[in-house]
Amino acid sequence: MELTGAQALLESLHNEGVDIIFGYPGGVVLPLYDAMFADKRVKHILVRHEQGAAHAADGYARATGKVGVCLATSGPGATNLTTGIANAHMDSIPMVAITGQVATPLLGRDSFQEADVTGITMPISKHNYLIKKVEDLPRVIKEAFHIARSGRPGPVVIDIPKDIFTTKFDYKYPDKVDIPSYKPRTEGHPKQISMATKAIQAAKKPVIYAGGGVISANAANELKELAEKCNVPVTTTLMGIGAFPETSALSLGMLGMHGTAYANYAVTDCDLLIAIGARFDDRVTGHIAKFAPNAKIIHIDIDPAEIGKNVRVDIPIVGDVKKVLRALIDKVGPKEKHVQWVEQIEEWKRKFPLAYKQEGGIIKPQYVIEQAHELAKDRDTIIVTEVGQNQMWAAMFYKYTKPRTWISSGGLGTMGYGLPAANGAQFGRPDALVIDFAGDGSIQMNIQELTTAVNNRLPIKIFVLNNCFLGMVRQWQELIYDRHYSHTNLCNNPDLVKIADAYGAVGMRVTKPEEVRGAIEKAFAINDRPVLVDFVVAKEENVFPFVPPGQAINEMLID
């Protein structure tokens, strides 16, 4: 069939099962937007900033497990996407980012709105392409989606010069991908699996440390089965939240810098650490030489390069987490309960529970999260966050029980991620209750995406924990820099309620603890547009536990 490159791109997206893309037009993608005018099978969502497009595609991918797609014009459009691409890369989120490029005869001449997109995105994407012949387009699209979603998922960038969009050719979509140099290993090695089985059988104080890989492999059920069969307590990373039900007696919550005391103690004390789809990030390990010092380490990951990158591993298993866990479940015999170990953990849980102090008359941010949890826990809820204290409190004080219900920027820690990601999540899961917990700093970084939400009648709930500070930075200044609050005071914040109102969203302000619940209920009842609730919270509340940078994770400040 004879098509232009632009038509062929839309046809290819359709063939890949893409039903939504987030984008923003500009000069070199005009031919593509023109083709979209006629072909509406793939729904295009007009964002208000390209960063919003990338984060929306990312939020959509996390909520659905599908590949998120975003689109921008050349030069500034493409560079605006880059934070979102880097964000997806750090968190291994499947995404395809399409950028327009100047026409091939203009490449390399500093042409108007030219930027070297493949050069810029090389270190922040899983792979990238610059299409120079229209005949390559169908194959490249096919490969890009395959690479984005297989192996360790990640973002793939496709840079397409303007003349490619307008050139006609004989279009045929390939039905197979064959990349000889890319064959991710999915089956765990049987010998390694049997070594791991023995180690699990022999362990007296085992702990599972589960990361985002469990979620991207859709392996939460297998994780639960293994943990329960062998009576192994489970701690998750920030990215692993939702991979294991926090309501289970075996749950230790999150570990690391803002982990629970009992998770950090358990990891420090364990004799076997089973790392599953996790990468020993410095925010998790703290002082690395003192991380799980007595433990034998099993590391299960799809990415061989993660094995041994940060810590020495005793039993590496490279493979798809779901398949490896299944093999382990089938091989291990049921284990006796580690009575003493479980008792020890129970004692830590009793002694050092997650807690905060209520003070009369002032809303504590943790309280807002708890109340939201109370009211949302029986619904199909997705929690999204911005970055900072809001993110940590949302991680700690909401109880997650299912995968893909927690969406947060982990590896890159991108302020401004939450609102556009919430939009993407709501597009992907229209019936879910989507809540974005935000800080008053972060929410202003992509506030323009409120328009995208309003125009599409997305009933997302934005709960701003407004402490008039760049709270997390202020916390570090308080604890590490002698309370020098250098450039972290946001007392000149605009009126967020008026902002919501101006955008056509519903804005509310809550200043008293007794009003919190009612406001949340009211926000939940609105279902035809976004709601922003400005919770005026305690200004100098800190996130505890806190492991000061460079310390061992059991050397935390608990309050």
Added chain:
Amino acid sequence: MKHTISVIVENKPGVLSRVSGLFSRRGFNIESLAVGTTEDPNMSRMTIVVEGDESDLEQITKQLYKLIDTLKVFDLPAEKAIQTELVLAKVAASEKTRAEITQIAEIFRAKIVDVAETSMTLELSGDESKVDGAIKLLTKFGIKELVRTGKIALQRGSAEL
């Protein structure tokens, strides 16, 4: 410790910058890098000499494999490989020194590829110790210009990839 690694990659635009970018990004030190096509025009072979311990080598190998265009990566230690490098050295020469330089060239089986009034250019190839040895001897005459291709290597024996 120095390692010589061979990387077979798809012969595609940008692949060299993918590889070199990876090394600088991850803080691995490249001592030399030589690249060219192989018996199959769709593939290139890079020979990279890097400094690092065993665990660095392991990380480098794995990170290289992670690049979508990488087909194969292997370590080629000296005892298992033929390693060689090509050097052009322009050495200061006069009536008086020309004979001695020619003699050194003969000993090292170097070719004299250019002779001018005040210089001679030698083309020399061989493994590291031979090349370094020759350069050391030539230094006393004054090396005006020197260029090295970087090491290339193939495994010994009839094994193929």
